[in-house]
Structures are given as structure tokens and as C-alpha cells.
Amino acid sequence: MHRLGPLAERNFRVFYAGYATSLLGTAMSRIALTFAVLDSGGSAADLGYVFAANVVPQVLVMLGGGVLADRVGRRRVMLTTDCARLAVQATLAGALVAGQPAIWLFAVLAALLGTGEGFFTPALGGLRAEIASRDKLPDANALLSVVESAATVAGPALAGIMIALTSPAVVIGLDAASFGVSVLSLARLRIPPASPPTKSPWQDLADGWAQFRGQAWLCLTTVQFALFNLFTWAPYLLLGPILARQYLGGAGAWGVIAAAYACGSVLTGLALVGRRPRRPLVVGVAGTFGYALPCLLLALRAPLLPVAAAALAAGCGSAVFVTLWTTVLQQRVPPQLLGRTTAFTITGAYALGSIGWTVMGSVASIVGPTRLLGFAAAYATVSSAVVLVTPAIRAVRWPDPADPP
Numbered sequence: 001m002h003r004l005g006p007l008a009e010r011n012f013r014v015f016y017a018g019y020a021t022s023l024l025g026t027a028m029s030r031i032a033l034t035f036a037v038l039d040s041g042g043s044a045a046d047l048g049y050v051f052a053a054n055v056v057p058q059v060l061v062m063l064g065g066g067v068l069a070d071r072v073g074r075r076r077v078m079l080t081t082d083c084a085r086l087a088v089q090a091t092l093a094g095a096l097v098a099g100q101p102a103i104w105l106f107a108v109l110a111a112l113l114g115t116g117e118g119f120f121t122p123a124l125g126g127l128r129a130e131i132a133s134r135d136k137l138p139d140a141n142a143l144l145s146v147v148e149s150a151a152t153v154a155g156p157a158l159a160g161i162m163i164a165l166t167s168p169a170v171v172i173g174l175d176a177a178s179f180g181v182s183v184l185s186l187a188r189l190r191i192p193p194a195s196p197p198t199k200s201p202w203q204d205l206a207d208g209w210a211q212f213r214g215q216a217w218l219c220l221t222t223v224q225f226a227l228f229n230l231f232t233w234a235p236y237l238l239l240g241p242i243l244a245r246q247y248l249g250g251a252g253a254w255g256v257i258a259a260a261y262a263c264g265s266v267l268t269g270l271a272l273v274g275r276r277p278r279r280p281l282v283v284g285v286a287g288t289f290g291y292a293l294p295c296l297l298l299a300l301r302a303p304l305l306p307v308a309a310a311a312l313a314a315g316c317g318s319a320v321f322v323t324l325w326t327t328v329l330q331q332r333v334p335p336q337l338l339g340r341t342t343a344f345t346i347t348g349a350y351a352l353g354s355i356g357w358t359v360m361g362s363v364a365s366i367v368g369p370t371r372l373l374g375f376a377a378a379y380a381t382v383s384s385a386v387v388l389v390t391p392a393i394r395a396v397r398w399p400d401p402a403d404p405p
Contacts, residue, residue, distance in 0.1 A: 006140040011131040011189050018185020020147045022082070025178025027155025028162070029089065031258070032171035033106070034241050035163055035251050040100040048238055048361035053107035058118035059350045066122035066343025067204045073193060074123040074130065074339060079186050081116040081123075082179045088112045089176035096169035125342030128326070129335045130191055138327045142273040145323045149265030149315065152258060160255030208340025211333055216392035217281055218332075218341075221325065222348040224387045228291070229349060232376040234356025236295050239369040248304050257294065260308035264315025272323050281396045284324035288384040290317030296377035299370045331399055 006012045037047050069077045092109045095101045132140035162171050199207070212218060244254035277283045293310035302310075333341045364372050387393060 006132045006136045006143055009132060009136070011191065012136075012140060014185055014188050015127075015131050016143070016147060018182040019144070020151060021185075022178045022182035023148055023151035024155050024158075025175035027152040027258075027262075028159040028171045029175035031156050031159035031251065031255060032163060032168035032175075033092075033110075034254075036096055036168035036172070037103070037106055038241075038245070039168070040103070040106075043361070045361035045365070046103045047242075048359075050103065050106045050110050051234075051238065052355075054110040054114040054117075055350055057111050057114040058121070059347055061115055061118035062122060062343045062347040062350070063205060063208075063340075065119035066125075066208060066340040067201050068119065069123035069126055069339035070204060070208075070336060071201065073191075074127040075186055075189055075191055077123040078120055078127065079183060081120040082183045082186065085113055085116040085120075086176050086179035086183070088116070089172055089179065093169045093173035093176060096167065096172065121346055122339045122343035125329075125346075126335070126339035129330055129338055131189065137330050138276065138323075139273050141326045141330075142269050142275075142323050145272070145319050145326075146266055146269035149262045149269055149319060152262035153266055154259075156255035156258035156262070160252045163251055204340060208337055208344055211337050211341050212344040215332060217396050218329070218345060220387060220390060220392050221281075221285075222345045224285075224288075224383055225349040226352045228288075228380060228383060230352035230356040231379040232291060232295060235360050235364070235369075235372050235376045236298070238356075238360050239364055239373060240294070240298060243298050243301075243369060243373075247301060248307070253304050256304060257308050257311045261294070261311035261315040261318075264312040264317075265319040266315075268316040268319035269323060272319065276398050277324065278398055279394060279396065280324040280328055280398055281393045282388065284321040284328075285384060285388045285393055287317030287320030288387075289381060290314040291384075292377040292380035295373045295380065299373035299377060301370065328396055 007016065033050070034047065037050055065077065088109050092101075092106075095105060095109075128140065128144065129137065159171050240257065241251075241254045244250060244257065248254070248257075290313045293313050294307060297307045297310040329341070329345075330338065360372065
């Protein structure tokens, strides 16, 4: 039980409960949004536009969100954004109950939701170091990875069942309620107020940039995932539901695939609690080879069970990379700069991915979804191999316990 030590700390325990509830609602609503757009007459390109409308604002506001979080306090930013996202999802649920919304309304509300996410995410990156003691941060990251993945195990499965029995509007309404639970959880945290800023916002941003560019491993993995999101993950998330609808059985099948991915993340996250690999980024990047598998199986139009097994393997690799990468970030970046540094990494990783949402639907209509997913699998494999052998990745070691923070 000593490995679950972070749960003994009040702040971490309170946040964990609210965050888990909100993640479950979000995992359910993503499935519901996909099929709500398709049920409203949307095409693959329309679905890509809606996804892009969610991602592009995140990219645009992320850097400002990181600066704001470090200046005024991470919890305050997260409270505000969760209140806003509650209102957005409640509005979308109401529009779906009233009829079939136009694609532009889906896009506008997705953009508002993405704006909130753009402020929330860098604040969360900094808050992680405030709700758990430093010696428990690796296990706290593993446990957060577990709950993030567990929500996406239950979320797609519950969403598939609820969509079949009720409607996407009900699922999205539940997501709105889950943001309310997160607001209550964040309000109960006992965190000292942020120190008054002593520099201008531009100077704060410059400090974050200096910290980001000074870490070669951080720049390299950011570039890796910027291109990965463009060439691999955007095609997978965009075309996966469409192929599931065409030949695997629809929302229920895609829910099984998404749940298998998350199940792999849960099992691996639990296995990582208490683990301290000597070269954490070598192990983490090795895990990214798994991302190619579900793309390849869908490209081959494999049956549901093999596709789900491939997604399970991808989820295992994802948990390895995210948990170890996050811990290395916290070990090598001063706590007061975590929000801004996180913002630079996520902005870089999402920037090209947002382009992918807008163009991959059209590219798929020209070359075909199976060829595009085959390319996505090949790119994921080659890029992971290139990054794995670079000196910047292999040089990162787990710090000795005797080293100063």
C-alpha cells in the first residue's frame, strides 16, 4: 500500500475524486459528439472541422494560459475554466434535445470548449506538483495516468450503451454535470495563494521559453508528437469511428476499441507505480511504438477483436510514455515554471495536429482511409525509432535520491 501513498495526502485525494469524475464525463461526451455530428448529417470532413475547432483554440491560448496559471494561481484558472465548460456542454445538450444542430453550432461550441481546455491544461501541469509531495510525484503521476485511462475505459463503453438507449444529448448533459463535480473538488483544495508577479507577462513567457529550449529532450519529444499528431493520431481518431461504422458495427464497436486502448493504459499505469527505470525516456519512447498497431489493423480492415487487441497494446505504450515523460518534466523544470513550460510543449505538440483535423478528412476522400491509415502506421514506427536512438533521449537518467531537488 505504500505505493499508493499520494492518496493519503488530502489535497491529492480530493483532487483525484473530482478529476476522475470530470474525466469520465469527458470520455463519454467525445463519443457522443462524434455520433451526434454524424447523426446530424455531418460528413467525415465536417467531423474533422468540428475536431479542428476544438483543437485550434487550445493551440492559440495555451501559452497565455501557462503564463496566467503561473501568475494568478493554477487552481483559480482551473475553477474558472471548468465553470465555463459546464455552461458550454449544457448548451450543446440543450441544442441536441431541441433538434439537429447545424455543423457551425457544433464548431462554435467545440471552439469554446477547446478554449477552456487551453487554459486548464497548463494549469493542471503545474498543479500536479502542488497537490503531492515531491518524493511522491512519480507515483502521483502514475495514479493520475491510471484514472485518466480508467475513465476512458468506462467512458466509451457507457457512452455506447447510453447512446443506444437514450441519445447523445443525455451523455453530453452528464458531462456538463461532471464539470460541476470538478468545480466543487477544486474549491476544496488547500493550496497557498500564488506569489504576486514580479515580472511582466512577456518576461514570464520569455522565462518559460528559455526553460523549454534549454532541454534538448523536451524539444525533441515535442517535435516528435507534433508530427505524430498530424500524420498518425489525427487520421486514427478521425477515420477510426467512420471505419467502425462502415464495417465493424458502429458506435458500440468504436467504444470497445477505445475502451481497450484505455484498459491497456490502466493496467500499465498500475504496474508503473513504484517503478524507477534508470533511463526513463528510453523506456517511455519505446512505448510509443504501440501507436502504430491500431492504425495498421484498421488499414487492413481486421475484425474487431484484433483491432481492439492492437488498441490495448497502444494504450500500454501510451501510459509508459506519458507517466515517465511527465515525471522527467517535473524533475528537471522548477515548479514555478511548470505551467509555462507545459504550455510550450503542448502548444508545439498540438499545433500541427490541429491542421490534421482540417485536412485529413479531405485527404482520406482522395487516397482512401485504408491507405491513409497505413501511412499513419508506418510514420509512427519510423519516427519512434529515430527518436529512440538520439543521444538527448538516452542521456536522461533517473536522479539519485541523494541529489538536491
